[in-house]
Amino acid sequence: MNLSLITSLVLTLALSLSQIQYSQLIGSWQLVHFDGMEKIVKSPQYQNANPAEKASMDARINYRLENTVYQFEEGDVLKFTDFENQTIVQKEVKIELGEGNMLLIHDEKGDRLAKIIEFSENRMVLQPISKNSATGRLIFERIKK
DSSP: OOOHHHHHHHHHHHHHHHHHOHHHOOOEEEEHHHHHHHHHHHHHHHTTSSSEEEEEEHHHHHHHHHTTTEEEETTTTEEEEEEEEEEEEEEEEEEEEGGGGGEEEETTTTTEEEEEEEESSSSSEEEEEEEOOOOOOEEEEEEEO
């Protein structure tokens, strides 16, 4: 009887320790990798492209990486850069960090979900959750001030 109680307490403690707190997210995060890059580079379109076309695709990938920053702020606010019609736009949305490290992003286009699947002080990996497609992981590194 005591052993099952101790096991339950240890499991509860382990689960509570793995839950990220919103305060840990506060700060700026730079996108350094997204799985979509690999899909592009492995695609027949990329593989069969001439050097100039490959350079153009590489430049667009790098542009996307360099210009995607998530800024988590007090008050459950997320500011981030997004691309609309190949133009960078700055957005500000309300977010909620729920159980299981799920981020609920309240956007004007509707709510979106992402799961934080890896987190440390300097690295965060998000897995967008979508009915439409498997968009792949987004890997961010904390921007040091």
